[in-house]
Amino acid sequence: MNTASTEFRKRVRMALADDELQHAMGRAKGGFVLNRQKAIAEFPEFHQMTDAARDIKDHVLMNLDLYLEIYEKKVLENGGQVHWARTAEEASTIVEGLCRRSGARKITKGKSMVSEEINLNEKLEKSGMQVIETDLGEYIVQLASEKPSHIIAPAVHKTRNQISKLFYKHHKPMGYADKVSERKEIVQQARSVLRNHFVESDIGITGANFLIAETGSSVIVTNEGNGDLTSVLPRMQIVVAGIEKVIPSLEDLSVFLRVLARSATGQEISAYTSLYSGPRANHADEEGPEQYHVVLVDNGRSSMLGSEYQSMLRCIRCGACLNHCTVYNVIGGHAYGSIYPGPMGSVLTPLIDGHENNTDLANACTLNGLCRTICPVHIPLPDLLRNHRTQQQRRKLTPFTGRFFFAIWVYLVRRPHFYQIVLALPIWVLNRVGRKSGVIKRIPLANGWTNSRDFPCPSAQTFQRQWRAEMRKFNA
Amino acid sequence: MLSYVEVILDNISNNEEALASFENVTVGFFVTCIVDLLRPSVGFAALHLLKAAGFHVEVPASQACCGQPAYNSGNESSAIDIARQVISVFENFDYVVVPSGSCAGMLRKHYPRLFASDFIWLDRARNLASKTYELNEFLVDVARIDNLSSTVSKTCTYHDSCSGLNELGIHKQPRALLTKLEGLELKEMEEADECCGFGGLFCVKYPDISTRIVERKVNNALSTGADMLIGGDLGCLMNIAGYLRRMGSSMKVFHVAEVLAGMINDPSIGEKEEHA
Ligand code: SF4
Numbered sequence: 154m155n156t157a158s159t160e161f162r163k164r165v166r167m168a169l170a171d172d173e174l175q176h177a178m179g180r181a182k183g184g185f186v187l188n189r190q191k192a193i194a195e196f197p198e199f200h201q202m203t204d205a206a207r208d209i210k211d212h213v214l215m216n217l218d219l220y221l222e223i224y225e226k227k228v229l230e231n232g233g234q235v236h237w238a239r240t241a242e243e244a245s246t247i248v249e250g251l252c253r254r255s256g257a258r259k260i261t262k263g264k265s266m267v268s269e270e271i272n273l274n275e276k277l278e279k280s281g282m283q284v285i286e287t288d289l290g291e292y293i294v295q296l297a298s299e300k301p302s303h304i305i306a307p308a309v310h311k312t313r314n315q316i317s318k319l320f321y322k323h324h325k326p327m328g329y330a331d332k333v334s335e336r337k338e339i340v341q342q343a344r345s346v347l348r349n350h351f352v353e354s355d356i357g358i359t360g361a362n363f364l365i366a367e368t369g370s371s372v373i374v375t376n377e378g379n380g381d382l383t384s385v386l387p388r389m390q391i392v393v394a395g396i397e398k399v400i401p402s403l404e405d406l407s408v409f410l411r412v413l414a415r416s417a418t419g420q421e422i423s424a425y426t427s428l429y430s431g432p433r434a435n436h437a438d439e440e441g442p443e444q445y446h447v448v449l450v451d452n453g454r455s456s457m458l459g460s461e462y463q464s465m466l467r468c469i470r471c472g473a474c475l476n477h478c479t480v481y482n483v484i485g486g487h488a489y490g491s492i493y494p495g496p497m498g499s500v501l502t503p504l505i506d507g508h509e510n511n512t513d514l515a516n517a518c519t520l521n522g523l524c525r526t527i528c529p530v531h532i533p534l535p536d537l538l539r540n541h542r543t544q545q546q547r548r549k550l551t552p553f554t555g556r557f558f559f560a561i562w563v564y565l566v567r568r569p570h571f572y573q574i575v576l577a578l579p580i581w582v583l584n585r586v587g588r589k590s591g592v593i594k595r596i597p598l599a600n601g602w603t604n605s606r607d608f609p610c611p612s613a614q615t616f617q618r619q620w621r622a623e624m625r626k627f628n629a
Numbered sequence: 630m631l632s633y634v635e636v637i638l639d640n641i642s643n644n645e646e647a648l649a650s651f652e653n654v655t656v657g658f659f660v661t662c663i664v665d666l667l668r669p670s671v672g673f674a675a676l677h678l679l680k681a682a683g684f685h686v687e688v689p690a691s692q693a694c695c696g697q698p699a700y701n702s703g704n705e706s707s708a709i710d711i712a713r714q715v716i717s718v719f720e721n722f723d724y725v726v727v728p729s730g731s732c733a734g735m736l737r738k739h740y741p742r743l744f745a746s747d748f749i750w751l752d753r754a755r756n757l758a759s760k761t762y763e764l765n766e767f768l769v770d771v772a773r774i775d776n777l778s779s780t781v782s783k784t785c786t787y788h789d790s791c792s793g794l795n796e797l798g799i800h801k802q803p804r805a806l807l808t809k810l811e812g813l814e815l816k817e818m819e820e821a822d823e824c825c826g827f828g829g830l831f832c833v834k835y836p837d838i839s840t841r842i843v844e845r846k847v848n849n850a851l852s853t854g855a856d857m858l859i860g861g862d863l864g865c866l867m868n869i870a871g872y873l874r875r876m877g878s879s880m881k882v883f884h885v886a887e888v889l890a891g892m893i894n895d896p897s898i899g900e901k902e903e904h905a
Contacts, residue, residue, distance in 0.1 A: 541703075567711060620673075
């Protein structure tokens with residue numbers, strides 16, 4: 154087993170043994186799933202809408218260069234600037250450069266997964282800037298010096314009790330003497346702390362849920378309104394977004410807004426949907442930043458175009474596949490060890506970061522197919538995960554012993570008569586061992602099963618054997 | 630050893646019209662490797678049901694596995710070889726019936742995918758796909774089985790196996806069949822449509838995760854207070870029964886075919902034979 158795999162298994166064991174995590178995950182799951190169900194039941198056009206969303210994305214991906222050019226042109230017309238980054242490193246360097254050159258000391262951030270992907274916070278902090286996450290979940294995760302464990306609910310792995318302690322530890326020195334434990338109080342305290350940061354912030358960095366080519370706008374959808382304060386108050390706004398985020402028009406946006414919130418949190422629509430199109434004009438009374446920059450990040454995306462993974466670029470980061478994933482719900486996001494967890498992350502991470510260090514992601518999945526059913530842009534996630542497995546086989550990234558036993562099994566399956574002869578004995582032996590109690594307690598080489606489960610005892614003879622012996626009677 | 634062949638299903642029948650129309654219709658029965666190796670009674674139950682519904686059933690000797698383990702572990706070329714063999718053996722039947730949503734899904738959804746760039750085989754794969762059915766959906770949607778009057782005085786809960794549910798949309802059919810049985814009370818568990826953590830090789834590759842998932846499944850099942858858990862995929866049932874037995878629970882686990890065929894007085898999955 155390679156080290157990456159050993160690490161993965163270690164993280165899984167830790168997650169399974171972490172009672173607070175298990176408690177937090179158990180509660181979150183029910184909420185997300187049930188709310189989505191309700192929201193969809195109340196909106197009969199939902200499935201039609203998801204087809205439309207898929208088609209728009211497919212159309213854009215076929216013409217991505219075109220729409221990106223239109224988008225860039227519009228942003229320039231609106232007085233903003235567009236920067237293109239091929240890699241994560243390039244992207245974070247561009248942002249860091251913009252911040253440094255403007256003499257920024259404090260930077261506020263809206264929730265942005267792509268900024269996690271390019272490791273932006275570390276980069277900025279290394280240059281001596283203070284970075285404050287302003288989304289409540291991100292803020293919690295930042296206080297805990299952790300990474301988000303969910304793409305829309307970054308702190309979903311934390312219990313309220315943990316958050317309460319965390320706040321007390323970090324806010325007490327700021328003069329908040331009381332420990333807050335109610336949800337409302339927690340939110341209020343975070344607001345109060347963040348308010349000062351907003352006012353003092355030099356630069357606001359946000360992600361974008363969509364980029365609209367027609368108008369050159371970037372769109373953020375939030376429930377807290379923190380994205381607005383992040384974007385509007387500081388003197389410079391930087392939007393960091395993947396190149397696949399562009400959509401043609403405002404009309405298309407209305408399609409996505411209707412599927413996004415329902416899929417993500419089960420809301421009809423998120424509380425705040427904001428469009429930003431550039432810096433403020435030169436009137437003193439106008440709101441908004443003096444400078445507006447968009448950093449468009451490729452980081453492996455363009456190589457997915459035209460490949461068997463292209464459909465993954467349709468992803469609108471709604472998080473529904475995480476919420477519905479049986480594996481995600483028991484191990485939590487951190488066990489994946491990647492920025493993007495759950496089904497979408499297991500597809501995306503090897504594409505961005507290579508297969509070698511991520512062999513487990515595609516394999517630690519039961520292929521139960523639920524994520525494909527619920528994905529609002531119909532990404533065939535299980536098929537893409539299976540493609541990853543095929544890639545690993547081709548590149549012989551899987552253990553030799555496994556491949557060896559597999560070859561024998563395939564040889565036998567392709568010779569059904571010989572297969573029957575060879576398997577007759579082991580089946581008979583298993584039956585002898587287990588028939589008294591009905592189960593077998595331990596099978597060498599199958600500890601993975603028998604350490605935690607009994608193995609139900611098989612019949613003494615295979616179906617085919619019994620059938621061949623008696624089929625005449627049946628047909629009589 | 631029990632002989633399942635001589636069982637006569639008086640309690641199951643189809644209406645005259647159906648019987649007449651199915652007289653010359655031949656069903657090829659795809660046993661599945663796991664039923665063949667581990668629980669032949671499921672195969673016999675299915676055969677009895679098909680026969681009682683009025684079909685002529687054949688069980689080709691030249692079959693072992695649908696190739697899903699190869700396919701799902703990324704051994705595409707082996708999966709293709711196995712698929713070719715299955716297609717050749719089964720393509721001339723009027724229908725192909727499979728007592729597993731997962732294996733039926735493999736034949737129906739994934740064989741065509743395997744041959745996406747091989748037009749001759751793609752045609753053959755599609756042809757096979759178009760006549761392949763999971764047992765429950767076949768009994769309800771094609772055979773329109775009429776009369777199931779065995780008495781099963783049990784409280785049961787049904788686990789929807791994932792492939793059948795998500796790939797083939799099987800949900801109503803087993804319930805429609807089971808509720809025809811006299812005395813059977815169906816109590817739905819929470820998260821009945823959630824994965825049980827079996828996942829083929831997944832359960833031995835990632836036993837920790839798999840165990841936690843099956844634990845959750847079993848707890849949901851036990852909370853219903855049912856005496857029996859029923860499902861349509863033997864893999865999942867082995868997993869669930871294995872966990873139940875290890876924790877010492879007496880909840881019985883049966884394949885839906887066994888219940889429909891009235892075989893519930895035989896040992897359930899993982900239960901000891903009375904006189905062994
Ligand atoms: S893959 Fe689909 S379900 Fe998952 S986050 Fe992306 S859009 Fe949502």
